[in-house]
Amino acid sequence: MSESSTEPDLSDESRKRQRRWLRVLLLASLAILLIAVGSELPERGEPSRRAQPAVTAGPDDQFIAPGERVGFLRLGLHISAVEQRLGRGKAKPTQAAVLYRFDKAGLTCGVQHSQVAYVLVTNPELHTPAGISVGSDADLVVRELGDDYEYEPLEKPSPTPGSAKPNAFTLHYWKEGIHINMNGDKVESILIMAPTAN
Secondary structure (H helix, E strand, C coil): CCHHHCCCCHHHHHHHHHHHHHHHHHHHHHHHHHHHHHHHCCCCCCCCCCCCCCCCCCCCCCEEECCCEECCEECCCEHHHHHHHHCCCEEEECCCCEEEEECCCCEEEEEECCEEEEEEECCCCCECCCCCECCCEHHHHHHHHCCCCEEEECCCCCCCCCCCCCCEEEEEECCCCEEEEEECCEEEEEEEECCCCC
8 A cells, every 4th residue: 555545635635725715705706796786776765866967067068957056157156257257147135145137148146145055047048967947847857856856836926817827836856956946837947056955
């Protein structure tokens, strides 16, 4: 009997160790992948909405970015910078803010302490990345922004004496910083302000 037959084969033992390490490595990789995928899934109860494309500011873009800006006009911008671009606005003091109307641009800015606090859009050429603009249908608004809104009916004077009042209301999307004023099933104006928890 030779001694070599009783000694363990080192090459078999090293192969077994390599296989064990490979299994451990594969399991660890799988666990990391599952954690990464799980963090990307929406939480339960969170409404599923279409992901909004990123909006980057261009010099003359027409995008409304909820809670941030309308074109170049960012919330917090000094009113003098706005008037440099749009010309002199028609100022009207109110209890909460000074309103600056820029009729040619279809914009009204609510200004507090010389900074833009909110922007009211009536220009149909300005739109969100999803295509919501003045004149859009209520269906598009709810499909794109979701149904997590506060509904507020508005009292509007009737266009002619004795006729029924139009169906005017606002959909407040407080968390996104966008408020949609509707008349019937069409968007009449869009208000952009800082998001709030409400």
